[in-house]
Amino acid sequence: MGHVISKEGISTDPQKVKAISDLPTPKNAKDIRRILGTVQYLARYIPNLTSTAHPLQNLLKKDVPFTWAESQKTAFQKLKDAIAGSPTLAMYDHRKELTLENDASEYGIGSVLLQEGKPLAYASRTLSPAEQNYAQIEKELLAITFGLRKFHPFTFGRPVQIITDHKPLVSITKKPLCKAPRRLQNMLLKVQEYSFEVTYRPGLEMLISDCLSRAPVRATDNEEEETVSNIAYTPFPAHRLQEIRAATLTDPVLARLKVAIIQGWPDQKEKVPTGILPYFNYRDELTVQDGIIMRADRIVIPQSLR
Incomplete structure (x- = not known):
């Protein structure tokens, strides 16, 4: 899939978008999987793409019969409309401050990379069954480690300002590593190579990452990491x-x-x-x-x- 680079930033190729917009109604789970796989590259452009596609993703669950109901029809059309109106992302500038905004919900984590308040890219994933049982502070730190590593080409080797709506994270990241619970220690050890500072911001001011965490992309098996209890x-x-x-x-x-x-x-x-x-x-x-x-x-x- 192609992209268009201009002075305004990076956007989707109109011809490629049209090809997706003209897709016929899916007839089975294989068609759904192909469509969702095709549009996944747009996740970096649209914060709520997976939320829109949720009724379609439900048809991929085991023991769920393929039924093309009104909710799927509406979701499919909204998906096409969202693709057609996908926004332009800002281009990365190494001279500007880099901000990583993160959030965690009950079943997902999300991150957005920004410069001067303008998004460079979005990312999200679902939590594994084990991760869904984590304490909230563990989920929030997991979101940070996910964001830093997901955007490694941008976040490695330079200062990163991390924004969280979970205030206890600010203090836990400033304490000696030995003072943190073992699971948090394991997560913090994974991001020792990055230079970052965590800052608190109320959740109401973090709409983008909050939306991502509540509408995550389904994780692949190799993304679900187990930690020692x-x-x-x-x-x-x-x-x-x-x-x-x-x-x-x-x-x-x-x-x-x-x-x-x-x-x-x-x-x-x-x-x-x-x-x-x-x-x-x-x-x-x-x-x-x-x-x-x-x-x-x-x-x-x-x-x-x-």
């Missing part, structure tokens, strides 16, 4: 870990704590539920590993077992 390093025998896991499940305070860890903490301390308030000051060190709450490499023991 802290539980493997604990001195507890298996039956003891099972006791802790079961007690954590029935502990009302730890149940609320797990929700805060996985879904994200309130921005203000005053909004934190009373029962989990004591954990707020070190919230960025807390993770959930296989049903057990960890503070760095230490297990948070339920009240009934203390």
